[in-house]
Structures are given as C-alpha cells and as structure tokens.
Amino acid sequence: MGSRTERLLAIKRLIANHTISSQEELLALLEADGLHFTQATLSRDLKFLKVNKISDPEKGYVYELPDQHAPVNEVAESYAAQGFISLQFANNLGVIKTRPGYAPSIAALIDQSNPFEIVGTIAGDDTILIIPNDAVKPQDVIHCLVLIIPELKGKLTK
Amino acid sequence: MGSRTERLLAIKRLIANHTISSQEELLALLEADGLHFTQATLSRDLKFLKVNKISDPEKGYVYELPDQHAPVNEVAESYAAQGFISLQFANNLGVIKTRPGYAPSIAALIDQSNPFEIVGTIAGDDTILIIPNDAVKPQDVIHCLVLIIPELKGKLTK
DNA sequence: AAAGCAATTGAATAATTATACAAATGGGAA
DNA sequence: TTCCCATTTGTATAATTATTCAATTGCTTT
Numbered sequence: 573m574g575s576r577t578e579r580l581l582a583i584k585r586l587i588a589n590h591t592i593s594s595q596e597e598l599l600a601l602l603e604a605d606g607l608h609f610t611q612a613t614l615s616r617d618l619k620f621l622k623v624n625k626i627s628d629p630e631k632g633y634v635y636e637l638p639d640q641h642a643p644v645n646e647v648a649e650s651y652a653a654q655g656f657i658s659l660q661f662a663n664n665l666g667v668i669k670t671r672p673g674y675a676p677s678i679a680a681l682i683d684q685s686n687p688f689e690i691v692g693t694i695a696g697d698d699t700i701l702i703i704p705n706d707a708v709k710p711q712d713v714i715h716c717l718v719l720i721i722p723e724l725k726g727k728l729t730k
Numbered sequence: 731m732g733s734r735t736e737r738l739l740a741i742k743r744l745i746a747n748h749t750i751s752s753q754e755e756l757l758a759l760l761e762a763d764g765l766h767f768t769q770a771t772l773s774r775d776l777k778f779l780k781v782n783k784i785s786d787p788e789k790g791y792v793y794e795l796p797d798q799h800a801p802v803n804e805v806a807e808s809y810a811a812q813g814f815i816s817l818q819f820a821n822n823l824g825v826i827k828t829r830p831g832y833a834p835s836i837a838a839l840i841d842q843s844n845p846f847e848i849v850g851t852i853a854g855d856d857t858i859l860i861i862p863n864d865a866v867k868p869q870d871v872i873h874c875l876v877l878i879i880p881e882l883k884g885k886l887t888k
Numbered sequence: 889a890a891a892g893c894a895a896t897t898g899a900a901t902a903a904t905t906a907t908a909c910a911a912a913t914g915g916g917a918a
Numbered sequence: 919t920t921c922c923c924a925t926t927t928g929t930a931t932a933a934t935t936a937t938t939c940a941a942t943t944g945c946t947t948t
Contacts, residue, residue: 576895594933594934594935595934595935596933610898611898612898612935613896613897615935615936615937616896616936616937618935619785622785624785625784626784627777632777638784638785733926734927752904752905753904753905768929769904770905770907770930771926771927772905773907774926
C-alpha cells in the first residue's frame with residue numbers, strides 16, 4: 573500500500589525542516605524514520621518532486637522544495653483567500669466551502685500549483701471537492717494548501 | 731589578464747541566455763566563445779557564482795543564476811529607485827547621482843546583493859561611487875544594477 | 889486463481905560534479 | 919630582478935547523482 577506516497581511525503585517534510593546537502597544524508601534521515609530504500613529510488617523521487625539544489629552559505633548546496641507558491645499574481649491569490657470559508661474532510665476527501673462564486677478561482681490556484689498530494693479538484697459555485705492522492709492524509713493536504721495560499725494560514729484548523 | 735573575471739562574466743551571460751543542464755554543455759558554449767579551460771575550473775566558478783540547479787520541464791534540471799534581486803522588501807526598492815538620477819562612468823569607476831539623502835539607501839541595496847562585479851560602494855549624501863572588479867566593464871555593471879533594482883531599466887543609458 | 893500489464897524498485901554501473909594535490913601564474917616587497 | 923606568498927588552474931581521482939536492466943510488486947481482467 574501507500575509506501576511510495578508515504579516516502580514522498582516524508583521527503584518533502586524532511587527537506588522542508590532540515591538543511592540537507594546530499595542524497596546520502598537524506599537517506600540516513602529517512603532510515604531514522606523507519607523508511608528503508610536505496611539511493612536510486614531517492615534520486616528518482618527528488619526528480620519527481622522537482623526538488624532544487626540551491627547555493628547555501630553553510631553547506632555549499634542544499635535541497636529546496638519547489639515554490640508550490642505558484643507564479644500566479646498575488647492579486648488573484650489574496651482575492652481567492654478572501655473567499656475562503658472552511659475546509660472539512662470526509663474520509664480522506666476534502667471539501668472547501670467558499671463565498672458564492674469563489675470556488676472556481678480558488679480551485680484554479682490549487683490546480684495550477686499541481687502538488688502531487690492532490691490528484692484533482694472539482695469546483696461548483698461555492699464548494700470545492702479535493703481529491704487527495706492515495707495514502708495522503710488530511711494533515712498533508714492542509715500543509716500543502718498553506719504552501720499554495722499562505723493567507724490561509726490560521727484559517728485552517730487542524 | 732582579467733581572464734578569470736572575463737570567464738565569470740561569460741558564464742553569467744550564457745546561463746542567463748541559455749538553458750543549460752550540465753557543465754559539459756556550458757563548457758562547450760564557452761569554447762565557442764574562445765574561452766578554453768577545464769571542467770574542474772567550471773565547477774569552482776559555478777560554486778563561486780552561487781549558481782543553482784533547478785527543475786525544468788524540458789531538460790530535467792538546468793542552471794539558474796541566483797536572485798541578485800535580493801529579498802529586501804519591495805518598498806525599500808521602489809523608494810530607492812525613486813531617488814536615482816543618473817549613472818556615469820569615469821574610466822571603469824561608476825558614479826551614481828541621487829536626489830539629496832538617497833545615496834545611502836541605494837548603496838545599501840547594491841551592497842546587500844553583493845554581485846561579484848562590484849567590489850564595493852561608497853555613498854555620500856547624493857553621490858555613490860561604485861568600484862567595479864578588475865576587468866569588469868561599465869556595461870557589465872549596468873547589467874548587474876538592473877538585476878538588483880529592476881525599476882532602473884530604461885533609466886540607465888548604455 | 890492465473891495471466892497480463894504497468895508501475896516501482898534495487899543492484900550495478902554510467903554519467904556528472906567536486907576536490908586533493910601539484911604545478912603554474914601573478915603580483916608585491918626587498 | 920629575485921624571492922615570497924597567495925591565487926588560480928589542470929590532472930587525476932573521489933564523491934555524488936542518474937540510469938540501465940532485470941526483478942518484483944500491484945492491479946485488472948479473464
């Protein structure tokens with residue numbers, strides 16, 4: 573079951589919280605989390621996640637998650653954030669309630685950043701259905717949404 | 731003389747204008763420009779220039795220049811741009827004239843982004859002296875300043 | 889359940905990038 | 919100039935990352 577997804581989530585979390593400069597190093601952290609696999613797989617995962625390697629004053633180069641925070645203009649983003657009302661989960665499906673008419677624009681933001689955690693969204697007028705990937709838990713979806721629309725931070729209860 | 735600097739400038743220019751995914755590839759472009767040296771040197775140069783390698787939909791990963799456009803807040807930037815009057819060169823020294831009192835804040839922006847082309851700046855009240863690196867030509871300094879303060883584009887005559 | 893197919897993975901290895909070390913180069917100071 | 923010292927560079931090699939290929943795993947269909 574969800575082994576690959578679980579691993580991908582762990583990789584994202586580790587890169588977000590640590591300063592890591594090689595696959596070997598990341599591999600060790602994953603081992604410590606009980607996830608056991610090889611460098612070849614990790615190399616493929618990093619490529620899949622579009623992880624970048626950027627200059628770091630301390631460690632030369634370190635891994636960095638791509639900007640989920642898409643290059644969409646900020647106006648669209650704060651407009652969308654304004655329409656957000658709530659997020660709830662039923663099993664692992666997410667349902668966002670918005671002010672009337674806001675659902676499509678918020679869903680568009682999510683679709684554009686296209687995180688692997690979310691397979692797709694369906695927007696009506698004031699409701700969005702979020703379909704998470706296998707083995708992705710509500711908490712992961714929430715984490716993801718905050719990266720996409722920073723304004724949501726705080727509005728999303730755990 | 732100025733061979734290293736010339737090479738660094740060429741590397742920046744090539745990375746800015748091409749989509750390059752390996753040192754070997756970059757090396758070939760430099761050869762085409764008449765610059766001849768080895769991969770080891772290139773590796774060191776890329777580290778020196780803090781060039782990043784980021785995910786690219788077409789070529790997997792490609793080199794990207796670091797944001798000279800520093801993480802300073804945009805307010806400071808547009809404020810500074812507003813005070814700019816002119817830039818002139820005497821030999822290879824640059825002199826920026828600003829409205830009274832603006833020199834320090836503009837100089838601070840330049841200092842913060844710390845491009846290798848500029849060794850340092852000295853700001854009075856309405857004048858900034860820009861001291862370029864060996865072999866760096868006015869055109870390179872101009873190119874550099876536009877990256878740091880985009881608002882200057884157009885205001886800077888070649 | 890068995891067959892078929894696509895997706896995932898590991899082991900081995902290829903390809904790429906970084907570095908140790910020695911040689912060369914480029915200024916100053918005497 | 920000559921000596922010294924620091925910087926830069928190439929060669930060879932180490933370290934790191936990507937990929938090939940075969941094996942395995944997971945589903946779907948029959």
